Amino acid sequence: MQFSVTRESLLKPLQMISGVVEKRQTLPVLSNVLLSLKDSELLLTGTDLEVELTGKLMVDEAKLGGEITVPARKLFDICKSLPENSVINFSVEENKCLVKSGRSRFSLTTLQASEFPKVTEELETFSLEIPQLKLKELIEATSFAMAQQDVRYYLNGMLFEIGQDHLRLVATDGHRLAMADLALQTTSPKEGRQVIVPRKGVMELSRLLSDGNEELSLTVGQNQIRASMTEYTFTSKLVDGNFPDYKRVLPKGGNNVMLGNRQELRNAFSRVSILSNEKYRGVRVILSAGQLKILANNPEQEEAEEVVSVNYDGEALEIGFNVSYVIDILATLQSEDVRTTLSDSNSSALLEAANEKHSEALYVVMPMRL
Numbered sequence: 001m002q003f004s005v006t007r008e009s010l011l012k013p014l015q016m017i018s019g020v021v022e023k024r025q026t027l028p029v030l031s032n033v034l035l036s037l038k039d040s041e042l043l044l045t046g047t048d049l050e051v052e053l054t055g056k057l058m059v060d061e062a063k064l065g066g067e068i069t070v071p072a073r074k075l076f077d078i079c080k081s082l083p084e085n086s087v088i089n090f091s092v093e094e095n096k097c098l099v100k101s102g103r104s105r106f107s108l109t110t111l112q113a114s115e116f117p118k119v120t121e122e123l124e125t126f127s128l129e130i131p132q133l134k135l136k137e138l139i140e141a142t143s144f145a146m147a148q149q150d151v152r153y154y155l156n157g158m159l160f161e162i163g164q165d166h167l168r169l170v171a172t173d174g175h176r177l178a179m180a181d182l183a184l185q186t187t188s189p190k191e192g193r194q195v196i197v198p199r200k201g202v203m204e205l206s207r208l209l210s211d212g213n214e215e216l217s218l219t220v221g222q223n224q225i226r227a228s229m230t231e232y233t234f235t236s237k238l239v240d241g242n243f244p245d246y247k248r249v250l251p252k253g254g255n256n257v258m259l260g261n262r263q264e265l266r267n268a269f270s271r272v273s274i275l276s277n278e279k280y281r282g283v284r285v286i287l288s289a290g291q292l293k294i295l296a297n298n299p300e301q302e303e304a305e306e307v308v309s310v311n312y313d314g315e316a317l318e319i320g321f322n323v324s325y326v327i328d329i330l331a332t333l334q335s336e337d338v339r340t341t342l343s344d345s346n347s348s349a350l351l352e353a354a355n356e357k358h359s360e361a362l363y364v365v366m367p368m369r370l
Contacts, residue, residue: 001066003037005059007079007086007101013055014076016232017046020053020204021072029115032069035090036113037062045116046072051201052119052235053208060087067113070097078106119224119235125193127219128186130167132229135216136209138169139202141180141361144328146199147173154241158202162220163192170246176325177249177364178332196243197225201236208232249364251350254341256314258287259354262338265292266330268306272296273323275304281324282368287317287342296323319345320370329363 017033025031025048034045040062045054079088082101089100092110099106139158147155150173159170164186170179197205205227209216219226227234269283276283276296286293290313294306319342330338335353342349351363 001035001037001068002063002089002091003042003059004061004087004089005042005057007082007084007088009057010088011076011079013044013057013231014072014079016208017044017053017055018072018076019207020048020051021046022048023073027117029069029111029117031071031073032111032116033072033075034067034069034113034116036067037065039065045118047117047119048200049117050198050237051204053204054233055231056233057231066092068092068097069111069113069116070108074108075099119237122221122224124219124221124226126162126187126189127217128162128167128184128188129215129217130182130184132209132214132216133211134182135167135218136206136211138167138180138182138360139206139209141332142169142171142178143202143206144332145171145173145176145178145363146202148199150174154196154239154243157196157198157239159194159196159243159246160220160225161192161194162186162188164188164190170243172244172246172249175322175366176329177246178329178361179246179250179363180361182360193220194243195220195225196239196241197236198239201225205234205236208234249348250362251341251343251348251364254343254347254350256287256317256342257312258292258314258340258342259311259337260292260308260340262330262333262335264308265310265338266327268292268294268308269323269327269330272304272306273327275302276323280368281322282320282370283323283326284370285317285319285321287312287314287319289313289316314342317342317345319349320368321349321365322368325365329365333361333363 036043040058042059043056086101091098097108097110161168167182167184217228272294277298284295292308292310297303337354339354340351348364348366
């Protein structure tokens with residue numbers, strides 16, 4: 001295998017693939033990136049057995065095709081440290097990969113490509129086309145609510161619900177829930193399909209998506225989901241489990257509606273949170289006509305109080321929340337004003353954008369006993 005390529009064209013795909021490759025591996029080959037050269041097309045593949053990412057690029061000069069695996073992180077660090085616009089020459093001799101550029105020369109250990117685990121392609125059940133920017137916005141609107149290292153393993157991921165006329169993403173950690181919708185015609189079966197994409201898969205996919213209007217093809221199989229773009233193919237295993245029935249969690253019939261400026265509320269909650277209990281993060285929210293009072297205290301007997309003018313004429317209410325959850329939602333919403341719907345002191349709050357333009361996302365926060 002022998003080829004040459006510019007530093008810039010190799011650096012970005014290597015950086016993306018290094019994100020998939022775990023630093024500590026049980027199998028040495030999983031720390032490697034698979035290089036496959038055919039004609040002038042170079043494929044780079046990294047995997048952790050759950051998520052696989054393949055990037056493709058055209059090389060400047062291909063002298064000899066073939067495939068080999070080399071340490072991903074070391075190769076990325078070498079390329080990154082070379083001067084801009086360098087031309088890098090690769091060759092494989094006696095189980096070593098030689099990387100040369102200008103007066104620099106590196107010799108890397110290799111492992112045979114036959115040892116590299118490939119994700120087996122499975123028959124697709126259906127696929128859909130979606131603009132990359134739209135999918136990126138859906139993930140950014142919901143991913144913060146995913147659980148981390150929860151024993152309920154199905155919460156450490158995101159629900160992709162594909163209906164015939166919509167794509168819906170839902171994430172929850174059991175205390176809060178985020179949901180975002182996109183109207184979309186799909187070839188999904190009539191009853192729709194729900195799949196859970198693991199947390200790492202969601203985060204890596206989000207990194208890949210561009211801010212342009214390019215489409216990506218999302219293919220859903222029995223055990224995996226695949227996203228195909230011009231330069232990358234991303235595959236993730238699905239989480240085997242049942243996601244909670246999120247529709248039961250959505251508060252219904254709340255008749256106390258508060259409208260407030262999102263940034264003002266965010267700033268007020270942030271200031272009060274400084275003196276909240278560091279472990280439980282609870283704040284007391286008191287709603288009365290035209291105003292919202294936020295109170296916090298901590299074991300050191302320190303107290304904080306903020307009063308925010310809001311549009312509210314419902315009954316007087318007092319309710320406790322985890323302040324971090326409220327701040328996360330207010331930071332994620334893009335609208336100028338936020339609408340909060342409450343039933344009583346023991347029911348969850350429903351937060352959403354107050355205007356139609358940003359109305360695709362809904363957020364639910366459970367109350368806290370203080």
